[in-house]
Amino acid sequence: MLHLGHQHVAEYERQPLAVLEKQVLVMARCFTETWPKKEKPHPIDVVAMAVLECGGLDASLVHRIFGGFSLESELTAPMEAQLRKDGLQVAREVAVGDSRADLVGYRMGLFERSLIAIELKNAPEECERLGGQVADYRRATDAVRVVMSPECLARASLARGELVEPFAYAQCISKMGAELWTLDSATGDFERITGALSGTYVAADYDELWTRLAVVRVAA
Numbered sequence: 600m601l602h603l604g605h606q607h608v609a610e611y612e613r614q615p616l617a618v619l620e621k622q623v624l625v626m627a628r629c630f631t632e633t634w635p636k637k638e639k640p641h642p643i644d645v646v647a648m649a650v651l652e653c654g655g656l657d658a659s660l661v662h663r664i665f666g667g668f669s670l671e672s673e674l675t676a677p678m679e680a681q682l683r684k685d686g687l688q689v690a691r692e693v694a695v696g697d698s699r700a701d702l703v704g705y706r707m708g709l710f711e712r713s714l715i716a717i718e719l720k721n722a723p724e725e726c727e728r729l730g731g732q733v734a735d736y737r738r739a740t741d742a743v744r745v746v747m748s749p750e751c752l753a754r755a756s757l758a759r760g761e762l763v764e765p766f767a768y769a770q771c772i773s774k775m776g777a778e779l780w781t782l783d784s785a786t787g788d789f790e791r792i793t794g795a796l797s798g799t800y801v802a803a804d805y806d807e808l809w810t811r812l813a814v815v816r817v818a819a
Contacts, residue, residue, distance in 0.1 A: 666783035667750025671721035674782055678702060678717060678746055681789055687715065690815045695808060696735030703740070705812055714740040714808060718777075720747040723758040733775040739804035743777040752781055752792075766792075 661667060668674060679689045679702060687704035695703075695716060702717035716736035720726050729745065736743040747755075752768065761767040769792040772779045779792045 665750035667748045674719045698732040698735040716740045723755040737776045738801045739808040
């Protein structure tokens, strides 16, 4: 709690862990004005975040409260299912520029083509190279989606010192030219946090990715 400058730091430090867990569960169900999703608010700007940062809570409890995953790979199947539900074919681990997209959703119609690069993140340290990855994907696709759990978004916001600015990291990703989505492990819900600025792909890179996907389809 110390990083919040809370006046009752000493009292909280003396509380049994079970009491703190109960408080976190209560706050996780409370609506906070700065978070946009009223149905299942994310307690990113309340003391629950301080408890998360301090550690000591059981990992399964943290995942349950914040909709987190143990491994990044656990986001792959539900994200792939969502893309297929949207009518897209899906390829995994596709080289794009100097990066490798976790998933690429694509559709080729009679009069139009569509390419969406998906980058999955499950920990703040995994986001450190996100700028370069998004830049590579923007050159070759119609859209880029960064998908993470609400827990990952919360931890990333804490790592960036944006505890009371729940939209700050989403805006940062938007400026990169990507959409930010969360995938809640507890409910299976996808939620778009904010819109992205439209970017322009490079025609040569766009066509090269289509050629690579054609090879992937033949191999499959």
